[in-house]
Amino acid sequence: MITKTMLSLSVAAGALFAAAPAFAQADAPQAAAETADQGGFGDIIVTAQRREQRLQDVPVSVTALTGEQLTGQGVTSTHDIAQSITGMTITESGGYVQPFIRGVGSTVTNLGEPGSAAFYIDGVYMPTVNGQLYQLANVESIQVLKGPQGTLFGRNANTGAIIITTKQPQFTPAGSFSASYGNYNSFVGSGFVTGPVSDTIAVSLAGNYDRHDGWFKNRNPANGLGKRVGDSKRWTIRGNVLIKASDNLDITLSGDAMDINDASPIIIQPIDRYQGYVPGALLPTGPYDYIGNEKVGYKVEQQGASGKLDWDLGGVKLVSTTAWRHYENHSIDYDSDTTPFRYSQINNNDVGNNFTQEILLNSDNKSNFSWVLGGFYLRQNGKLDPLYVLSGTTLTTIAVKQITDAYAVFADGTLTLGRFDLTGGIRYSYEKKVITGSLNGIQRLDHVKASWDSFTPRAVLAYHPTDDMMFYGSFSKGFKSGAFNANALSPVPIDPEKVDAYEIGGKLTLGRGFTVNVAGFHYKTKDLQVQALNPITNLIELRNAASVKSDxxxxxxxxxxxxKWSIKFGASYLKAKFSKFTNAQVFLPVPGGDGRNASAIVDVTGKRNVRSPDWTLNWAVDYTIDLPGGGTLVPSGNVYYSSKFYWTVDNRISEPQHVVINASLTWNLPGDRFSVTAFGRNITDELRFRNVSASAQADRRAADEPALYGVRASYKF
Incomplete structure (x- = not known):
């Protein structure tokens, strides 16, 4: 397994270590990732079991990163998270963010698609994966929970949960501001301010703006030859009000809005050949060439409001989170065939509202039995408003409305008997969907209904031979809800996808700021929801067709x-294979044809699951150098390695192994208020892709970010 790339990776990691560069300081406060004052890393507090616990005491595989660590490692959006988390990939498909963890994930892009990883922001559940390209400015921490979290996090936590906590209001005035400029005419500005309004009310306001020129260039003379494609503008704003209603009751009111105008996720190109290709015809010469005939665009809007109540009832804590969200995702003139000709063009308008209510009751953890009880409700009203598909000169209009009601109740408890912890939990989920749809104005579906339910238990045995050691074994189940095939206007529902997970692990504290955590796992995924592609329209069609084993x-x-310094190293080894998949749709090049692919149904049992590399490695180090006269210099860096993985279920198209290196050098002026940072992301300009797929017209791909670098100035008080 030792390759030239692995060797260069080791050299790069050694160079970073010698320079003492990016597992950024872990001094940040706040519950989700706070540290005590002991040698760089203290007790990291996580909420993986829906209550605050030390990371080293939680029998779950969790990675927790502070906002400072994310910045130091060059992680600026949810798209980048995998660079700091081993065993994880985050890819996209047409703006749908698709995390895979330990060989479990979803490639589906259906209406209302929840994905396989539960996203939470400040305790608010984000039920759809389209548009989840969240910027990570003004973030306090991120927790990534590996493995099914069906008991405590619910309907779409088959692969895990991603918990984002933003900076919250404080009664001590504080603030931070930063602005950066870099190549591709990029500018990023962010700010956060907080302070008291009275003795019982504190407020905060956070915002960021991000723009850059596109790194794609148009190579089609009929569509603006030489012009840059994919200019991006993004902004977010979030406001919070904290009300100390009494010594025992806190109320937090929040509102946020997000706007993205960035075509990068849907700018695709053919790989080597396409339908109609003849010698001398137009082909891209590099990964950032665009030869399509459409002026593509992708826009996302989100607005939301929430209210959270934290009430200490004396021995029991009640947490109630109520939230409403509106989302719109518009794919504009998506050139899905990738060719210079108009074989297929898609305009998708995915619009919806979500209402969620969750109630948690937590024990005070003062006895040998701690517990949590919860209830959850979701109503999602989504629609394709509408979906236009142009195939040649034929225009097809699909309009769909879908209402989802999801209910759940759950309980989880831990009994401590000496040095043993026994944990058991169970969740009951019930979900109902009603779909109505029309094709070219003619109704095809009229309030067609389907419902599903599921029990998702977990059981854990943990043993603490000393206060600094824990060993555990666990079993858990995950449940991804059923669905209708909205694009195909089919009245036949798709069954839920379920995961059985077994894990054994150990968490060791070997000295001051020195921890080693290891876990082995075995997963069985049944009734995998997979997608087929209509050869004419390039629209997604769903089916239950496969089983997967992950070890x-x-x-x-x-x-x-x-x-002064810290080092983080992570490694993951994975084997994820289809244990049964006899009816997989694949696209194979037509021998001696005109460049097109032919759809075929084949048996891919034994093939590797998609987007699941055998090896992922991560190194992150930083070092603080004291300067004469005050101030500090902090070199930081992060190295991420992924071995080869496959994009298609027949393993015909693969992503080569790659190494992504981020680095920064920060000068903190005396007083630690002002700082200047020189930074680089993907500094070796490593080529990798956001998405690769096959269709009837072409094998197609969307390139990920090239090398990005710049300078950032920051101020805090």
Whole structure:
């Protein structure tokens, strides 16, 4: 397994270590990832079991990163998270964010698609994966929970949960501002301010703006030859009000809005050949060439409001989170065939509203039995408003409305008997969907209904031979809800996807700021929801067709003996294969044809699951250098390695192994208020892709970010 790339990776990691560069300081406050004052890394607090616990005491595979660590490692959006998390890939398909963790994930892009990883922002559940390209400015922490979290996090946590916590209001005035400029005429500005309005009310306001020129160039003379394609503009704003209603009752009111205008997720090109290709015809010469005939666009809007109540009832804590969200996702003139000709063009308008209500009751953890009870409700009203498909000169209009009601109740408890912890939990989920749809104005579906329910238990046995060691074994189940095939206007529902997961692991604290966490796992995924592609329209069609087995080992090592420096190393080995998949749709090149592919149904049992590399590795180090006269210099860096993985179920199209290196050098002026940072992301300009797929017209791909670099100035008080 030792390759030239692995060797260069090791050299790069050694160079970063020698320069003492990016597992950024872990001094940040706040519940989700706060640290005590002991040698760089103290007790990291996580909420993986829906209550605050030390990371080293939680029998779950969790990676927790502070906002400072994310910045130091060059992680600026949810798209980048996998660079700091081993065993994980985050790819996209037409703006749909699709995390895979330990060989479990979803490639589906259906109406109301929840994905396989539960996203939470400040306790608010984000039920759809389209548009989840969240910027990570003004973020306090991220927790990534690996493995099915069906008991505590519900309907779409088959692969895990991603919990984002933003900076919250404080009664001490504080703020931070930063602005950066870099190549591709990029500018990023962000700010956060907080302070008291009275003795019982504090407020905060956070916002960021991000723009850059596109790194794609048009190579089609009929469509603006030489012009840059994919200019991006994004902004977000979030406001919070904290009301201390009494010594025992806190009320937090929040509102946010997000706007994205960035075509990058849907700018695709053919790989080597396409329908109609003849020698001398137009082909891209590089990964950032665009030869399509459409002026593509992709726009996302989200607005939301929430209210959270934290009430200490004396021995029991009640947490109620009520939220409403509106989302719109518009794919504009999506050139799905990738060719210079108009074989297929898609305009998709996915619009909806979500209402969620969750109630948690937590024990005070003062006895040998701690517990949590919960209830959850979701109503999602989504629609394709409408979906236009142009195939040649034929225009097809699909209009769909779907209402989803999801209910759940759950209980989880841990009994401590000496040095043993026994944990058991169960969740009951019920979901109903009603769909109505028309094709070219003619109704095809009229309030067609389907419902599903599921029990998702978990059981954990943990043993603490000392206060600094824990070993555990666990079983858990995950449940991804059933669905209607909205694009195909089919009245036949798709069954839920379920995962059985077994895990054994250990968490060791070996000294001051030195932890080693390891876990081995075995997963069985049944009734995998997979998608087929209509050869004419390039629209997605769903089916239950496969089973997957995933086996592997994760290792995370953190060494931070002082506040001056810290090192993080992570490694994951994974084998994820289709244990049964006899009716897979694939697209195969037509021998001696005109460049097109032919759809075929084949048996891919034994093939590797998609987007699941055998190896992922991560190194992150930083070092603080004291300067004469005050101030500090902090070199930081992050190295991420992924081995080869496959994009198609027949393993015909693969992503080569790649290494992504991020680095920064920060000068903190005396007083620690002003700082200047030189930064680079993907500094070796490593080529990798956001998405690769096959269709009737072409094998197609969308390139990920090239090398990005710039300078950032920051101020905080």
């Amino acid at each position: 592997g080992v994760d290792l995370d090592v953190v060494f931070a003996p002082t506040r």
